Amino acid sequence: MANPSPAPAPQALPKAAFFSFASCEGCQLQVLSIEDQLLTLLGAVEIVNFREAIDDRRDDYDIAFIEGSLVRPEDIEEIQQIRKRARILIAIGACACLGGVNAIRNKRTPAQLAREVYDGRQDGVFKTLSDASPVRSVVQVDYELRGCPIDRDELLETLRSLLAGTVPYVPPFAVCVQCTMRGTPCMLERGLPCVGSVARAGCEAICPAFGAPCEACRGVHDSPNFEALGEAFFRHGLPRYVAAEKLQLFNNYKEIREPWEKALPSPSIT
Amino acid sequence: MVQNRMIPEPCRIYEAMQQTPREVHFVVEAPKREPFRPEPGQFVMISIPGIGEAPISLAALPGEGAAEGTFEMLIRRAGRLTNLITRLKPGDTMYVRGPFGRRVTWEKFEGSNLILIAGGLGLAPLRPFVQRSLLHRELFRRIDILVGARAPEEILFKEDLASWSARRDDVRVLVSVDAARSTWSGRIGVITTLFDEIDADVEDAYAFICGPPVMYRHCLRKLLGMGLYENHLWMTLERRMKCGIGLCGNCQMNGLYVCQEGPLFSYREVRHLKEAV
């Protein structure tokens, strides 16, 4: 290593740790992709646990960033430990905040899954929880950074707010707001099943801008109207149940599913 | 380019007194770019560049409740900006624009009784009204100050309340809390219960109300029932505000801009508005 620095002991920086449960680690990758400001960040916080990039592992952290859904019995214990140690716990990404794509499977039992994937040959061997769950279903979460993956700029804004000592801003409104401002022609008008009108903004509506319908990877906004979503689909020649099918992709964890499930006809995929 | 009216001015903080765990009382240098001569009921936009801006009422005006060249505010920790502002210390700088809001001339109030009603944080914007009326005590008849708080420990400006109460013959100060432990010897009950103790002639009074949204409807009903004229009933209304100068639209209340036509309104002016109270 480099020579020990003769500089006076630096004042204690807040210590941050990153933990990853069932996920693709794309969110942690977004953390690494704040290239131009990574060095500033390293000057402002001490990263004590970031398995993706560093060897050190320590348990004395102030801020814990949690990526991924909880899917195994031991995940529950681990997250409870982390919660005990961390002053601030932040769930990052759809997996940690909503269950995300992991929760698509939630309506099927582990045994069913095993059967489907292994032609029944490996029935019952999975030691997984019956539901892939968001972090807040187990411990209290202080802040949630939404998105699949999280947005680089939003991550920076959140870090900046926390370092400054205040709360981050979470947009309360629909993806359509940012989509329309961008001037993207509406996906529904093109016959694509977009749920942007009930989805929470913050992503700058990149999906419609890049040709794909919004799939609500940030969950729903503060006043979603699911009946009207079905109506919007219907008026654009899409069956209402397709709206539910779309919401299944990221919002299928039971508590999150409940409101839309009540308002929309059941999806054909179960 | 013409001076952009969204650009704030740095103002030094002279004093920062923690009033309750959530609220800090600031004495701040007044902006100098333009003459700073606010009226009671007006507000300023304060900010920290990089964090945000928020409307805050003046809690004392320069040369009246506050020393010349200074003004006061009481700020509650409520979100992004106020979390940080309430941690600032004397010597720090905050950034200020204003004053904004309607300037209500006081001639019409002269010679009348005054009833000043504040709930919770509402005492901050109401304070300049009290200070102005006490400063020109001779211009008014009876002055009643009614203050409500949720609990004894949430009562704001306790020293002021004490010194106003001390002017026994001049003014009457009534304080009530919604709930309290047994150590509280004062009144308990919502603020409207104090109204029965007003002994001024309500028909010849002006009332000023400031408090949380839920308070208004009850106060209005009771005061009007007691015979107060609709155009003698004044209140400050809060709305979300992002510019203070009638542009951002967030504060609109039916066809009115609260930052321009308010936040101080007479009941007569807003009575017919569905969105007012």
Added chain:
Amino acid sequence: MGKGTSISVHHVTRVEGHGNIVVDLRDGTLQRCELQIVESPRFFEALLKDRPHDEAPRITCRICGICSVGHATASIQAVEAALGIVPGPKTRTLRRLNMCGEWLQSHVLHAYFLVAPDLFQAPSVIPLASSHPEIVKRALRLKALANEICYAIGGRHVMPISYLPGTMGHWPPPATLETLRARLLAARPDVEATVELFATIEWPAFEQEIEALAALEEDGSYPMMGGPIHSSRGPVFAPGAYREASAEHLVEHSAAKHTRGANGPVRVGALARYQLAHERLGPAAKKAAAALKLSPASRNPFHTTPAQVVESVQAWDEAITLCERLLADPAPEERAPVTRPRGGVGVGLAEVPRGTLIHDYEVGSDGRIVRANCVIPTGQNLAAIEADMRAFVPGLVGKPREQITRLMEMLVRAYDPCISCAVHLLDVSFVGDERHDTAGGAGAPTPDGP
């Protein structure tokens, strides 16, 4: 080192995903030497079932953040193969440009952030930031450049959005391509300095012949977008016959499926590609290979890193060419038609940074996915990694425990294993027959190529 040593590295750091190394040495002989993959199962193949086919690239790119462009590429090609869609040349160019971005990003990340700390004896890139700021800043600049490519084409640097069957959902405007090209050109000094830096490094000496596999494109370009699978032992497999090249099977200590070639473990990734396709590299990359003294005859897994550096140069160089090609004719392309509306089976391959990635779908006549299978490069490499560990460890007997641990970790890391990808379907506690091959799945081997 004493007589009985067992090393257990819990959660190898600086790899994607969770993996443990277990080495059990007794009396100088190796009892057990395993790379345990303990990542949680995520059931991706099951998640795809019944979903509309156009969602596949967006669902599967969530298998792994770092390979997300590769997953989207393989996935869209599998969908297109199933529906008989042949995307036009500009669509392919855009997708290849995006792959260049991912290669550059992934290789730079691996070489600078994950491997370099070992070489500078630092526990991570963080202390390097103060001891060697220029190096770290250069890596960040290159990574930012790679991300910019992916932003321009896919909408974000991971999990590309724009992959639609038969077309792309977004056509970067000429101004964007122009900026991209200018930034790529301006990065030449950084690219050259990267080659210089890694040319100074002495890699641990260790050679082991293992069958190398790579999907080589039929147009003779450097392998990236998939094609028939070539083996260093000679045979060539059509994409639909991928199981013959690399068959999946389960092992009890790993949540990830291993794969096995006809003759045992196989190696995929930068070194394998270099071995099989080095003559397809452009002049800039060939020059870099010479500077790095990387021989096509190398069978040293530690040489994966210099091979990645060579491929970074290739990706950078190609990205410039592809930008220019698009700039010459930037108008969007017509969407390619579906010629098999009733669906069918399709296999899509891509050479992702870590090796050959295979997606195999069956799409039903309602446009929904009936069955899916994904074979991930790290899964293919796992057997090779263990074979290497078994060959490597005996040579280390007698060295201090810390050093062994470090070297073992370096060896695993050299493969740049991406464990989040590799993990599908199995839980650690599984106790099963190691010989048991589940790769057969529901569908028969498929005749269709991408």
Added chain:
Amino acid sequence: MTERDVYRLPRERLGALVARLERDYRVLGPAPRGDTYAWEELRPGDPVSLDYPTTMLPLRALLAPQREVLFTFRRGDDGEVAFDPPADERPLALLGVHGCDLTGLRVLRAFHDSGTRDRLVTNRLDRAFIVGLACWVPCLGEAFCRDMGSLDNEIPADLYAWDIGDVLLVKVLTNRGRDVLTEVTPMEAATAEEVVTLRRRLRVRLEAFPQHLKFAPERLPIALEAAEGDLLWDANADRCLSCGRCNLVCPTCTCFDVTDASPLDGRTGVRVRTWTGCQVTGFSRVAGGHDFRPGRAQQLRYRIFRKGKYMPERYGMVGCTGCGRCPHHCPTRISIREIFRQVGGTA
């Protein structure tokens, strides 16, 4: 219309007009974007669209953009902050503005003239060179520009053009307009024949634009007032998604949010305003969570009232241009035109 003010601009001279404007202005015109049109910069030689449907975003996107920097700031080592207003921009020339968008600009002007001027916007409005363009058919099925008096509105254009085939007939409305036109044409007056053609086409055009409202827009404030307690607000609002599209596509919406942005080190930054609107969730919510306009019915009523009552009362101009954007872009087709019709019925 006096024929004296109307001059001939042969189609092929449009390029010359763009080239002339390019000298002093950033020239913009509608250009195809995917299946629709959007305002984009025109370079000399680019085709000028004379036949385009209403753009999704209104022209205010150029005059009071979606995201606009109010000022930048720098924090010195002493902690003191210095502020810089945004730099001056090249003035805009807008080519081919339809009547509804001209009306939109007129309302924007009225809004700013009423009181506190927003210099950033009024400067752009003052300096913009505007070429209006007559419509021959409604761009959107939901349009009702004729009812709202936008179809024939020429203000605030500098030049106003009717496309009658090979030649555009151009009316000069300002001196600035005359100066520019003089430089690109020999200022030939429209021929008698051309004027006849134009008049005929204008007559025929009325058939293409049927009337939708049975009353004049001036009656809107009264009609709305009478309908304030009507159930129609709830009935329509049931379908509202609070998606805000109606606000964002409207040429006369002006509301914005203000936020700060800064890199991690916080030494520099910007304060920006971003479009928002009364149908956007959170618009009327204050600290502590209280919403002063909760409920979709109230929000919808507010939007319609602002267009049809508050704006005419406050700024002297009805706030709806009849462009038809909000019903067209509403995912559930909540229609201001239908609501106006319904309240007209009760008035």
